[in-house]
Amino acid sequence: MKKKKTIIYLMCLIYLTLSVSASSLQAQEHPKLIxxxxxxxKIRAELGKVPLFDASLAQLKKEVDAEIALDIDTPVPKDYSGGYTHTRHKKNWIVLQNAGLLFQILEDExxxxxxxxMLLQYAELYPTLPAHPKTRSYARGKLFWQCLNDSNWLVYVSQAYDCIYDWLSKKExxxxxKNLFRPFADWISVKNPQFYNxxxxxxxWGNAAVGMIGLVMGDDELVDRALYGLKDAPLNTGEKDDDGGFIYAEDGKAGFLANLDEPFSPDGYYTEGPYYQRYAMYPFLIFAEGLENVKPELKIFEYKNGVLLxxxxxxLNLSDADGEFFPLNDGQKGMSIYTSSLVSAVDIAYHYGGNNPQLLSIAQEQGKVLLxxxxxxxxxxxxxxxAVPFExxxxxxxxxxxxxQGGVGILRYGNExxxxxxxxxxxxxxxxxxxxxSxxxxxxxxxVLQDYGLSRFVNIEQKGGGNYLKENKTWAKQTIAHNTLVQNKTSHFKGIYETASKHHSELYFFDASKSEVQVVSAKESNAYPGTEMHRTMALIKEDGFEKPFLLDILKVTSDSIHQYDLPFYFMGQVIQTNFEYKAPETVEPLGNTFGYQHLWTEGVGNASGENTKFSWMNKRRFYTLTTTTTAADEIRFVRIGANDPEFNLxxxxxxxxxxxDVQHTTFVSVIESHGSYSPVSEFAVNSKSSIAAVKILHDDDRYTAIEIASIDGGKHLFILSNSDAAKTSKHKLNINGNDYSWSGPHYFN
Amino acid sequence: MKKKKTIIYLMCLIYLTLSVSASSLQAQEHPKLIxxxxxxxKIRAELGKVPLFDASLAQLKKEVDAEIALDIDTPVPKDYSGGYTHTRHKKNWIVLQNAGLLFQILEDExxxxxxxxMLLQYAELYPTLPAHPKTRSYARGKLFWQCLNDSNWLVYVSQAYDCIYDWLSKKExxxxxKNLFRPFADWISVKNPQFYNxxxxxxxWGNAAVGMIGLVMGDDELVDRALYGLKDAPLNTGEKDDDGGFIYAEDGKAGFLANLDEPFSPDGYYTEGPYYQRYAMYPFLIFAEGLENVKPELKIFEYKNGVLLxxxxxxLNLSDADGEFFPLNDGQKGMSIYTSSLVSAVDIAYHYGGNNPQLLSIAQEQGKVLLxxxxxxxxxxxxxxxAVPFExxxxxxxxxxxxxQGGVGILRYGNExxxxxxxxxxxxxxxxxxxxxSxxxxxxxxxVLQDYGLSRFVNIEQKGGGNYLKENKTWAKQTIAHNTLVQNKTSHFKGIYETASKHHSELYFFDASKSEVQVVSAKESNAYPGTEMHRTMALIKEDGFEKPFLLDILKVTSDSIHQYDLPFYFMGQVIQTNFEYKAPETVEPLGNTFGYQHLWTEGVGNASGENTKFSWMNKRRFYTLTTTTTAADEIRFVRIGANDPEFNLxxxxxxxxxxxDVQHTTFVSVIESHGSYSPVSEFAVNSKSSIAAVKILHDDDRYTAIEIASIDGGKHLFILSNSDAAKTSKHKLNINGNDYSWSGPHYFN
Incomplete structure (x- = not known):
């Protein structure tokens, strides 16, 4: 213990030059953080004059008053997520934060x-606590089973402390x-570097927690620890956390600024995906707001070209028309821009990011604002x-x-x-x-075609303590759980995290300049060594089609012969196929590993001709897949749920x-949305595909040409340059005696 | 042909005394029907002054104008439901009806x-038509594959004809x-008695069609044929229609009035169930409106104590909180009070039924009115x-x-x-x-626990021509497809329609007088000869429970030993069980017949104790079933879909x-709804059952007593008198040394 304290002391000295002076922190009156x-x-002067603010305040007051009417409870921790002690401490941090705000705004003691x-109760409880009795986490907290939740607690509670700081006696x-905040900050940082660093x-979350309490307490050491991390933590040891991620980076980068540098791309995409970005947005933005208020000289909102904003x-762009985030990677479906961390994000981005009036319309839909x-x-x-609509x-x-390192391309047509x-x-x-x-x-x-998302019931204790379920690894993360190609029934990178972490796909081109023909194209050559996948997806609106269709060209070149599996996770009910298939008498899992063990085969047949067609209905709309096939292609109706005894899937x-048994191959598919069905009028409108045929007219290293013939006789040609994506390059191709010439990576007519 | 005409002529003479005089019909000017x-x-005078009427008119005008802009098309019939000719003729009847209305209201020629x-085109086409080329129906129409749709056509088109009657020349x-309406009316009646009578x-529909065109044409013979049916049609011959129903009644009752007498109960329940009642409401009410206008002396709305109203x-009461009809019997889910036949029903019931202001709120939600x-x-x-809310x-x-003949009991708590x-x-x-x-x-x-409904995709041609699918008989109609008891894996009445049609269950009592304890109880002794089922269901709101729970007591007494299967078709995802079960490696159908061939077993185990508990989550709410069991009871997770190669289920x-292997047995189950989950806040609230135990304290021929103990220590006792349902009867029972005495069929405390 002594040694650690000495180290911390030395760190202080070393980083003192990077710190703002202690006196500047101490000098400010409270509140000063948020x-x-x-x-x-200003807020007090505007009370009663700003409807949404007043409504948010009234709502908060109602909630807090209801809690205050109950006894304060700071139970001895014992449960996982979803259990009573977990839920109670979680509620406490919310009530504390909000009660602090109400004290400042309403001046009601x-x-x-x-x-x-409540804080005094915590100050009595905390010193008595060992690490949390539940042992599942790689970094156990004290109030909660993982340091993560302890950090959540401190991020919120430091705001409450800030609000009553000046009102408290010095002794308090x-x-x-001494008994709560400092040891609390130490526990989640120096005592748990594998979590913090x-x-x-x-x-x-850890960084923000330590930094925010540091800002309130005027403790420069904590603020520096927050911004720059621990300086004596180990480098990459190969250890992994509960989710299978490496604990320590190669380069020892850590701290809040490193967490802004690393996982965020210059476009503001967070590498874990939107579900975790949403989760991280709160500590990022609330700590940034605190820094902006207490240490404006840091210009945190301008950091890395304004990456926070x-x-x-x-x-916001990583959400569907209902505002629900795309469930890329581990994402729980249903999480949306209406979650509280997005209320903060939108309000802070508006206030510190140039008052973009489109953000106001989102705040309006959220129906509440930060106080x-x-x-x-x-x-x-x-x-x-x-307010103007967010487009x-x-x-x-x-x-x-x-x-x-690659990216995510989103093509939208019309009003989503x-x-x-x-x-x-x-x-x-x-x-x-x-x-x-995928x-x-x-x-x-x-x-229409889903990404499965994660396998977890967040905070539902009965389902594995509310934590990740084992099917998250055996199913949700595996390649076959996604709408992308599987080679030899083996996941990309053989599902090995270490390998996968070294690689990324490469953008070939992205062109959304014409709303009628939008294209995104990328290549992947590391998922299966010796095999290159080049996938091009186009959203095309053409005459003869009620709505835009999705063209999917997946060109595979390989140094040897393989089996290729391409799934389509359609949502809804089977309407029609153009191929014969048999439904087995008894149903068996499709494989033993890489997620195949979770798929039942409900029907199996062979493609009947050059095009395999499949129609389904979902949410009262019809959809049709038309895909190029040969008679040797097998087609299977699968259903998720094999080897899932707990019904987690x-x-x-x-x-x-x-x-x-093919080496090179090209999958070409078109997905149409068409028509509608009403169970009230019982009318089925435009329930059939408008496509007569999809043909690969040409396919070599340089070009792939696809003809889409519609039922009304129209013919449309899409040509892709496979090896030159330059916008200015000129191309020429003769197909069946006709010459086509164009500039740029694709041609469509 | 000649013979039939003679018979019709004779019928005319016979029923002339029952008819209003021809002159009274002829004398009225048109329009006179609707x-x-x-x-x-009056309508013209109010134009522009009644928002909902104006909006309905504007909407209709828009639709009709769009249709008028296209060419008139009366194609030679060839398709089943969902096909082009079917859909076109269906559209035509709608446009005709509406164009007629617009002519009258807007006076635009x-x-x-x-x-x-369009009518003249039909008059040219109709005489050339044989029976519809599709042969699946027991009564083929001419424009459509079944007389039913031809009748639909005439019900609507007679209104159009009425609207332009005076405007047409006598020759037209x-x-x-001569060429359209009269032969049309004859085809669906005298030429198809198996449909009409x-x-x-x-x-x-047939009766209303014939009657309405009769009213417009001033043809008493047709009106009488509509009201009283054909008089020379066969009695019960044992023949059945496409749905397996007997074609001819024993007593030869037929015609519109018989159709009011027979299938409607004095409470207005239509024996086929709400989905078909909704379908039948339009011809019932629109013909009634026509009769009221043209033949007010019939006092049709007072018929059978006002059964139409x-x-x-x-x-309206047979719908859920979203206005969707309960899918009793063959019912397509999603059909609701927003369907056009309910717009008619609500408007007509308001106007002719004493201006009930609750109906106005429904019309408001429907958003349109009849013109x-x-x-x-x-x-x-x-x-x-x-308008006041419809309660x-x-x-x-x-x-x-x-x-x-038995009935349907609906228990509601709160605002549905x-x-x-x-x-x-x-x-x-x-x-x-x-x-x-069930x-x-x-x-x-x-x-929460579903009725499967029908197996049919109404009007979706790709799914069996939009007609009933074979799984409707093999699955949807079978007992095991419902939340009720199956004996020896055999459906009630062995699934034999002839037997089933002779019987009905008997109400034991219905008591909704206290909202906190509502009970419905009934007995069935014919479904399995030698076995009596007595089921009592109570919706009970008690302290210690967040919401009311459902108590289900199913007492079975039999003359021999049987297997009893009781399914719970829960909606949603498994959260927790208190029993061990195994998920099989491969999955097989549960049986060969009576619907069991459509069930896969996904898990099988044995009850672990006196109470089997099972929790699930649906639509962000939690539910728990607690049911009394013995260790010998087998519990299976089943899934619908075996032997369903077309994915119809x-x-x-x-x-x-x-x-x-039991003779007498009593199943006692409690179903709780509790708590909620939000994927946005990720809070799981009250996700666990509040029930500690459910016990059968007493069970004999006279009384069954159930104790429900809640987690908070509360104990609740429900006693049912099994053999005396009289309200005034006094009862006394000693249970474990305590005396209970009460009046009426049940006790609760």
């Missing part, structure tokens, strides 16, 4: 008393800091009629700290009528899935195209 | 010209009546602020023409927060299912309790 003295005065009394402050969303924009300067600014903007457009978001989400990103740290060049497809807020369906 | 001369004048021109009228929803009330006197009255009522309460609806639908009715004609004493359970508009789940 609320500020001046801000509170009862809220300060409540915060003080001393007690709280990483580039990872967990560490971001870009991240908010990216995240601070930024929330007041948003509510006043809405009151003054400044989500097609967007390409690079991945990697320098934007050099149809949305393609195409993933050609890096692994995404420990929450990444093995799904290079995609999902949405119509408005409904999934949804019994969703898929269609699996299996092409065996 | 629109009336006076009504139209273009609409009259359109109606005339003669042409239309039944007590069945098909015949109701009661039927509207019953039907006639009744629609105007409704729209004016809404404009004048008279659905607990209700018991008797079945059978005299109300003597929880709704039990308990079926103890008669067979329900050819659309009935073999599911005595139930479904709703929370708001969501199914939904892959929904069920929990199946199997009790083997």
């Amino acid at each position: 609320l500020t003295k001046a801000g509170v005065e 009862k809220y300060a008393i409540y915060v003080r009394d 402050r001393k007690n709280l800091e 990483r580039v990872h969303n967990h560490s971001t 870009k991240a908010v924009h990216a995240l 601070d300067d930024s929330g007041l600014a948003v509510a006043m903007g809405i009151r003054d009629g400044l 989500k457009k097609s967007i390409n978001l690079s991945d990697g700290s320098m934007g050099e 009528d149809l949305t393609l989400v195409f993933k050609y990103a890096a692994q995404g740290l420990s929450h990444g899935h093995y799904d290079k060049l 995609y999902s497809f949405f119509e408005k807020g409904d999934e 949804r019994r969703d369906a898929g269609l699996l195209l299996q092409r065996k | 629109l009336t001369k006076a009504g139209v004048e 273009k609409y009259a010209i359109y109606v005339r021109d 009228r003669k042409n239309l009546e 039944r007590v069945h929803n098909h015949s109701t 009661k039927a509207v009330h019953a039907l 006639d006197d009744s629609g105007l009255a409704v729209a004016m009522g809404i404009r004048d602020g008279l 659905k309460k607990s209700i018991n609806l008797s079945d059978g023409s005299m109300g003597e 927060d929880l709704t039990l639908v308990f079926k103890y009715a008669a067979q329900g004609l050819s659309h009935g299912h073999y599911d005595k004493l 139930y479904s359970f709703f929370e708001k508009g969501d199914e 939904r892959r929904d789940a069920g929990l199946l309790l199997q009790r083997k």
Whole structure:
């Protein structure tokens, strides 16, 4: 213990030059972190004049008053997520934060008393606590089973402490800091470097927690520890966390700024995916707000070309028409822009990011604002009629700290009528899935072809303590769980995290300049060594089609012969096929490993001709897949759920195209959305495909040409240059005696 | 042919005494059927002053104008439902009806010209048509594959004809009546007695069609044929229709009035169930409106104590909180009070049924009104602020023409927060299912325990021509497809329609007088000869429970030993069980017949103790079943979908309790709804059962006593008198040394 203290002391000395002076921190009056003295005065002056702010305040007051009416309870920790002690301490941090705000805004001492009394209880409890009795975490907290949740607690509670700081006696402050806050900050940092000193969303919470309490306490050492990490923590030891991610980086980078540098691309995409980005946004932005208030000279919002504000924009764009985040990597479906961390994100981005009026419309839909300067600014903007609709457009978001590790391309048509989400990103740290060049497809807020998401019931204790279920590894992360290619029934990178973490796909090109023909194309050559996959997806609106169709060209070149499996995880009910298949009498798992053990075969047949067609219905709309096949291709109806004795997986369906014993091959598919059905009028409108045939007219190293013939006699030609994506390059190709010439990577007519 | 005409002529003579005089019909000016001369004048005077009416008119005008802009098309019939010619002729009848209305209301001749021109095309086409080329129906139409759709056509088109009747030349009228309307009416009646002369929803359409064109043409013979049926049609020959229903009744009853007498109970419940009641409501009410206008002396709305208006009330009560009809018997889910036949029903019931202001709120939600006197009255009522909320309460609806054949009991708590639908009715004609004493359970508009409904994709041509699929017989109608008891893996009445049609369950009692303890109880002794099932279901709100729970006591007494299977078709995902079970490696169908061939076993185990508990989650809410079991009871997770090669069935789940080799037994189950989960806040609230134990304290011929102990220590006792349901009877029972005494069939404390 002594040794560690000495080290910390030395670190202080070393980093003193990087720190703002202690006196500048001490000099400011409280509140200063999120609320500020001046801000509170403005808020008080505007009370009753800003409807959304008043409503948010009234709602909060109601919730807090209801809690205050109950006894304060700080139980001895014992449960996993979802259990009573977990839920109670989680509730406490929320009530504390909010009671602090109410004290400042309403100047009613009862809220300060409540915060003080609960904090004093914690100050009595905390020193008595060993590590949390549940042992599953790689970094156990004290109040919670993992340091992550302890960090959550401190991020919120430091705000509460800030609000009553000046109101407390010096003795009370001393007690709280000595018995609660300082040891609390130490536990989640120096005592748990494997948690704190990483580039990872967990560490971001840890960093923000330590930094925020540091800002409130005027403790420069803590603030520096937050910004720059621990300096004596180990480098990469090969150890992994509960999710399978490496604990220590090669280069020892850590701390809040490293967590801004590393996982965020210059476009603001967070490499773990939107579900975790949403989770990380709160500590990123709330700590940034605190830094901006207490240490404006850091110019945190300008850091890395304003990446924090870009991240908010990216995240809002990573949602479907209902505002639900695309479940890339480990993502729980249903999480949306209406979650509280996005309320913070939107308000802070508005206030500190140039008052973009499109953000006001989102705040309006969220229906609440932060009770601070930024929330007041948003509510006043809405009151003054400044809101304009938030327009989500097609967007390409690079991945990697320098934007050099692939990315995610989103093609949208109309008012999010149809949305393609195409993933050609890096692994995404420990929450990444093995799904290079996979995609999902949405119509408005409904999934047409789904990304399964994670296998977890977050905070539902009965389901594995609310934590990741083993099917997350055996199914959700595996390649076959995604709409992408599987070679020899083996996941990309053989499902080995170490290998996968070294690679990423490469963007070939992204072109959303014409709304009628939008294209994204990328290549992957590391998932299966010796094999290159080149996938091009185009959202095309043409005459003869009610809505845009999705063209998918997946060109595979390899140095040897393989089996290729391409699944389509359609949502909904089978309407029609153009091929014969048999439903087996008894149903067996499709394999033993790489996720295949979780698939039942419900039907199996062979393609009947050059095009295999399959129609389904979902949410009262019809869809048809038309895909090029040969008679040797096997087609399987599969259903998720084999080897899942706990019913952890949804019994969703898929269609699996299996092409065996080929070396090079090109899969070409078109997915149409068409028509509708109403169970009220019982009318089925346009329930059939508009496609007569899809043909590969030409396919070699240089060009692939696809003809799409529609039922009304129209013929459309899409040509892709396979080896030159330059915008300015000129191309010429003769197909069946006709000459085609064009510039750039693709031709369509 | 000649012979038939002679018979018709004789019928005319015989029934002349029952008819109103021909002169009274002829004397009236047109329109007179649905629109009336006076009504139209009033409508014209109110144009622009009644928002909902104006909006409905504008919407209709837009639709009709769009159709008029296209060429008139009356194609030679060739398709089944969902095919082009079917859909086109269906569209035509709608456009004709609406164009007629627009001509009258807007006085714009273009609409009259359109109606005339299309009718003249039909008059040219019709005489050339043989029976429809598709042969699947027991009664082929000419424009459509079944007389039913031809009748639909005439019900609508007679209204169009009425609207332009006076505007047409005498010669045109003669042409239309000779070549189209009269032979059309004959085809669906005298030429197809097996369709026309039944007590069945098909015949109701036929009767209304013949009657309405008769009213317009002033043809008394047709009107009489409509009201009283054909008089020389065969009696019961044992022949059946496509759905397996008997074609001819024993007593030869037929015609519109017989169709009011027979299938409607005095409470207005229609024996086929709400889905077909909804379908039949339009011809019933629109013909009734026509009769009321043209032959007010019939007092049709007072017929059978006002059963037509009661039927509207019953039907509205047979819907869930979203207005979707309970899918009793053959019912397609999603059909709702927003369907056009319910717009008519609600408007007509308002106008002719004493202006019930609750109906206005439904019309408001429907968002449109009929463009006639009744629609105007409704729209004016809404404009004048008279609407009050429609309150659905607990209700018991008797079945059978005299109300003597069982019924359907609906228990509701709160604002439809929880709704039990308990079926103890008669067979329900050819659309009935073999599911005595079955139930479904709703929370708001969501199914908690589902009734599967029908197996059919109505009007989706790719799915079996849009008609009933064979799985409707092999699965949907079978007992095991419902939440009720199966003996020896055999359906009620062995699934034999002839037997089932002779029997019905008997109400034991219905008591919804106290909202905190509502009970419905019924007995069935014919489904399995030698066995009596007595099922009692109570919706109980008690301290210690967040919401009401459902208590289900199913007492079985038999003359011999059997296997009893009781399924629970829960909706959603498995959360927790208190019993061990194994998931099989390969999955097999559970049986060969009576629907068991469609069930896979996904897990099988034995009850672990006196109570088997199972929790699941659906639509972000938690549910728990607690049921009394013995260690010998087998529990199976089943899934629908075996032997379903066309994917006609939904892959929904069920929990199946199997009790083997017992003679008498009592199943006692409690179903709780509790808590909630939000994927946005990720809070799981009250995710666990509040029940500590459910015990059968006493069970004999006279009394069954159930104790429900809650987690918080509360104990609740429900005692049922098994053999005396009289309200006034006094009872006394000693249980474990305590004396209980009460009056009436049940005790609860």
